[in-house]
Amino acid sequence: MEKVCGLDVHKDSVFACILDEQGKRILEKRYGTLTPDLTALREALIERGCGSVAMESTSIYWMPVWHVLESDFSLKLVNPYFIKQLPGRKSDVKDAQWIAECLQKDLIKGSFVPEGILQQMRQLSRQCRRITKSRVRLEQQMDNQLQRCNIRFSNYVSNQGNNVSLRKVIEALITGERDPSRLVRPVHGRTKNKHGHQVIAASLEGVINPTDIEMLKGCMEQIDLLEKQQAACLNHLEELAEEYFAREISLLCTIPGIQPYSAMCILSEIGNDMSVFGKASHLVGWAGLRPRNDESAGKIQSRKTLHGNKYLREILIQVSWSASRSKKTFLGKKYAHLSKRMKSQKALLAITRKILVVIFNVLRTEQPFDVNRNLQAVMPD
Template structure:
């Protein structure tokens, strides 16, 4: 065995423990998380001749530590679930000691950490995810503000967030227009024909005060900003994908339910080298799509899926919904079969696992998806 170091990472501190070749503790110390202190940590590890370092994936706090140490050490990022402490051992110093022991005995399997372009794509993709979440929240706030003023036009449109007529009405209200007839003329003819001019006009007859107008104005400004930022992130993400991973994106787009945006997000999360995961089963476990094996005395305690990459999981579930609703896809037929004997959410999760296995095999073989050839590689749901 060689020297190993375990790091217990927190927001404001990093506890380091170094073990020698025999597994004896030779150094332990608390370091801060500012760059000079992380540099001191790196110099300390170098001076002790420690070549291997492991740390838990604690929120985003492990990332600065990883960036400082990546050039000098063999790093492993451990899932805290798999090296959870035994009762009675919980302390920061003992955590670091325990991580070092697990690393030295080969009990830690490092998580996948992308580098370079993939890391940049991952940041853009996750920012798009966050901006979409903020947009939805803001659209709900905008609708609540209109409902407060008894303007209920949103009750008669299917897509509140991107409805052109609704935005025209809100902008007209902000500019001071109150005539229900003029507001109704801003509504698309298809909506007026469906519900009638009288109903649409009544839904636009509300009571607004200056405070309502100001809040509507602020919501629209924030909404425009989020959309502008999201468009910029998508543009940068697409530029990187087209420049470095055009072939992989085209391969992923051959899988049912996957379009270009989903392909870019999935690739940024799992990378293009499937050798980092070893097998499709390990990738499914890393993504948090495998049911946990929680059984005691012959009684099943839980079959909930494990915690995994939430951004990858969200993209895959959206893809699964698309594939499950397709009548021409074999995945749609499989979803219909499964949903007859289990809950629809469980059936969807089974389809999600199948899609991830297909993604693994497509990227590993470098061949486009073909249902007749690739079905044999898909594990049972």
């Protein structure tokens, strides 16, 4: 056995415990999380000849520690769910010692941590989704402001967020236009033909005060800023994907329901090397799409899925919705079959799991998706 170190990482401190070849403690010390403190931790580990280091995946606090140590040690990032300490023996020092003991006796497996470009792509793809959520929140706030003024035009459009007519109406209101007969002019003809010109004009007549205009103006300015930030973020993501993973993106786009943007998001979360997961079932479990096996005394306690990569699940669910709506693909036919004997949400989750297995096989074999070749790998439930 080699000398190992367990790290209990917190926001403001890192507790380190080093064990020698016989499992005896040779260092127990608390370090800060500033860069000089982490550098001192690295030097202490090098001085004592430590070869492997394990740490819990505590929020984002493990990331700077990982970046400082990754060039000199064999690192393992461990899910805290799998190394819970015994009740009544809980302290930061004991946690670090327990992590070190589990590492030395090879009782834990490291989680997947992407490197280099994939880390950058992951940050960009997640930022795009965060910006989208912020935009939706502002669009809802803007719609509430219009409803407060008794302007009900949003009741007659299908997409409030990206509706061009609604944006033009709000811009006209901000510039001072109040006449419904003029506000109705930028509205798309299909909307006026569907609901009637008089109805649309009546929905644009309301009671507006200067404060309402300031609120709408503030929301529009924030939305414009977020759109610029999202466009820049997406352009950077596309540049990295095109430069380093063009072939993988094209392979993923052969799978039903996957478009270039979703392919980039999926690749940024799972990477292009499937050997780190071993089998498709391991990837499915890591993503949190595999039902748990919780049985006691012959009774099934729970079949709920475990927690996994929520960002990956989110994009895969969207892909599954797209694939399930097509009746020509085997995934659409499978969803129609499953939805007859189970709830639609469960059927969709089953399709999501099958799509992830297809993604694993496409990236592992580096071959485009072929329904005849990949069908056997995804059909069993």
